[in-house]
Structures are given as structure tokens and as C-alpha cells.
Amino acid sequence: MEEKDCLDKKDIELVQLSLENQDYFLCIVKKYEIPLMRYIRRITNINFEDAEDLLQEIFIKAYTNLNGFDPNLKFSSWIYRIAHNEVISSFRKLKVRPEKINSEINEDVLKKIKSDLNIEKEIDQKILGEKLNQIIDQLNVKYKEVIILKYLEDKTYEEISDIIKKPTNTVGTLINRAKKQLNHIMKKQNIHLPKL
Amino acid sequence: MSLGKDILKIIKKDKVEPKAKWIFAFKNIITWLLGILSLIISSLAVSVIIHIIKNNDYLFFKMIHPSPLGLIIKTLPYFWIIALIIFIIAARYILKQTKKGYKLELYKIIILSIILSIVLGNIFYILGVGSNIDSSFAKKSPFYNQMMRPRHLMWLQEDRGMIAGQIISLSDPDHFILEDFNHKQWQVIKIENEIMRPKFEKMIPFPLNLEPGLEIRALGEKINDQIFHAFIIKPAPPFSKSKMPLPPKKPF
Secondary structure (H helix, E strand, C coil), rough: CCCHHHHCCCCCHHHHHHHHHHHHHHHHHHHHHHHHHHHHHCCCCCCHHHHHHHHHHHHHHHCCCCCHHHCCCCCHHHHHHHHHHHHHHHHHHHHCCCCCCCCCCCHHHHHHHHHHCCCCCCCCHHHHHHHHHHHHHHHHHHHHHHHCCCCCCCCHHHHHHHHHHHCCHHHHHHHHHHHHHHHHHHHHCCCCCCCC | HHHHHHHHHHHHHCCCCCCCCCHHHHHHHHHHHHHHHHHHHHHHHHHHHHHHHHCCCCCHHHCCCCCCCHHHHHHHHHHHHHHHHHHHHHHHHHCCCCCCCCHHHHHHHHHHHHHHHHHHHHHHHHCCCCHHHHHHHHHHHHEEEEEEEHHHHHEEHHHHHHEEEEEEEEEEEEEEEEEEEEEECEEEEECCCCCHHHHHHHCCCCCCCCCCEEEEEEHHHHHHCCCEEEEEEECCCCHHHHHCCCCCCCCC
């Protein structure tokens, strides 16, 4: 399977093609391996090798369940949902909780979080980035995941709802509570913030 | 080797195949059927709750019970209320497993399940399903009879003028032998009591044809350990309205 065979093909077409010829599944893996690896590493504390094993399991699970993909759903939401479930079950299996966040907070992400949390402009970007990493890390797991999906994975409320299988309103509530918890921790860490 | 190629290698080596479409369709149908089943069971629970509450003899007990609230608390059909709650939670959990079920908020699912259970439960009650379930549980399970039907036990207070059981034999329409639900036999004499009767007249829609085998409850006075004077006689649960003999036709 060459790169050119995957180009210009929509996810739904790739699903159909993969069902006919398993080689096309490589296109799906190529398209989603980087975002999913980033997502896994952001919400877990596992090392790269373990994350790769988990990712492999996620793709094999996705392959075996390809016929169960609902075309009314975005394929990315569907595959992120599988990743979400696998991550949760890996927490259960290993009886570990995510401890350290592996996120690279870039400028775009920082801008979004800053505007949402009304963080004062004069704070140094680098310091804020590092601080945010630590703060997101301290969030409750359910809040951490929605914050990661919203700000770091750039998902809409609707997509988050499809990934974590919760109503859209509940996603909104979770994000609001996560932001409040973020603000609370930031205040504690002496990052001065105006009222949210 | 890249991750993608590793995955393809595993898929080919282990002959991993996508699950057939029918498996997902079947799973979806089973999920919906389980959801519907939970809803039907919760509706049946509602129909029994309605039956029990409607046949709770509040008017009778109000006369002798010191606290109406205490009476209500004592006679609520907790078994069925708990069954209702369990199956509404089950319906909610099952609905969440359907394709779009998770989009509905918890309170919406619960309100919807309760409304549907009440509507269906009323239909089942009208059809007599509630009383049938209550009586078959009572007949087949002594535990249910003793623990889940406190109103049943409330009738076994002969010192307070209440008695309930099955007619064993009748010597004439006003004298019969009754075996109460504690298997104690009583000689019951029907007495016309002009003071008490008007108070309960509306609760007895037509004269009851007493016959052996009939389960009744009676309000009256204990004379001694064997004799009971009955002022009011009513059919006893599980002898419910739906099974009552038809009232005698009025002559034209």
C-alpha cells in the first residue's frame, strides 16, 4: 500500500476499502497513529513502548469492529472512543491512574486556554505552558480527559460527547467544572487570575 | 518496521477478521429487547403497586390506627417499589448501550421511563395483571406473603377486631368456620351492627356470597379464643376485584 493510495480518500471510503482489502487498513493507521499516540500519552503516564502496544491493541480492536462503525458518527470520534475505552480498561487492568501528563502545550493551545480562563496577558508563555502541564496533571481524571480533548485535541462538544459517550450538556458541565478546578489550582500556585 | 505494517502483519498472521455485520445488528436488537423487557417489568411493578395501594383498606385501618402517616409507611409495597427502581435503573443502563442512547441525559431517561412505566402499569392494572401477580406471589411464596404484604398481617389482629382467612365450612349464611392466615380456626357469626355498618357500606359494593374456600376479611369483635362476631365482611386479597363474582342483577 503506497501513500498515494490513501490520498484523497475519505474515512468512510477507507473503512469500506479496508473491509474489502485489509491492506487499506494501513491508510487508517497512518492517518490516526500520530493523533492517537499523542492522546494516549497525554492521558496516561505510560512510556512510549507501552503506549505503542496500547495503540496496536486499539487499531486491532478497530479493525475487528469495522462493521460496527456507525456512518452517522465521525470516524475520528469512533476511533477515539475505542482509544478512550482501551485507556480506561488499561487503567483498570494495571490498576494505575494517570499521574504525569505528557503533553506538549504549544502556543495555539496556550492561546485557547488563556482566553477561556481569562489569564492575564503578561504571563510568560513558556512558564505558563509548563505550569499548565502541571496543573492539568493535577486535575481529576474525568476533568483532565475533557480538557485534553477540548483544548489539546481540539474536539468539539459534540465530538467529545461521542467519544466519552456522555450527553453534550454533561460534556459542557464537565468542561466548566474542569475550568473552575484549573482556576482554583492556578490561584493556589500564585498565577494571578481575574474572575472567571 | 512502522506501526501500521506491524499491525497488518498481526492481522494477517493471526487471521484477524472484522466481526460480521449481523453480530452488531443482533447485539443492537438484544439491547433494545432487554430495554423493553426492563420497561415491561417496571410497568408490572407499577400495576402491582396500584393494586396494593387501591386495596389497602385505608378507611378500615384509619379507624384503628393511631397515625395515618405511620399506616401509609407501614403498608407501602416496598418490594415492588424497589423492583420498580431497579428496573428503571436497568432500563437506563441498557438504553445507554444503544447507538444514540448516551445522548439522552440521565434525568430525561429516568423521567421517560417513569412516565412509560406509569402509563403501561395503569393499563396492566386495568387488565387485572397487578392483582394476578400479587396473588400468585402470595400463593407461591410464604416469604412474600409474610414480609411483603404487611396489610395482610394487619388483618390478623383479632384483639383489635380484625380477622382474615379462608372459609372452611358454612352451617348457614350467618355462621361459618374460618381458618385465619395463621391457620387458627374461628367460629364466625355474622352480626348486623347498625352503628358500624353505615360507615363501611360504600366499601362493600354488593352483598358477598359466602362459600367454602372463599378468602375474606372481617371487622368485628373477638368474643373468645374461638368465637368472632363479624360486623363487616369483605373479600380478602388475593381475592381481588377482578376475580369477584358479578353482583346480582337488579330486577326490572
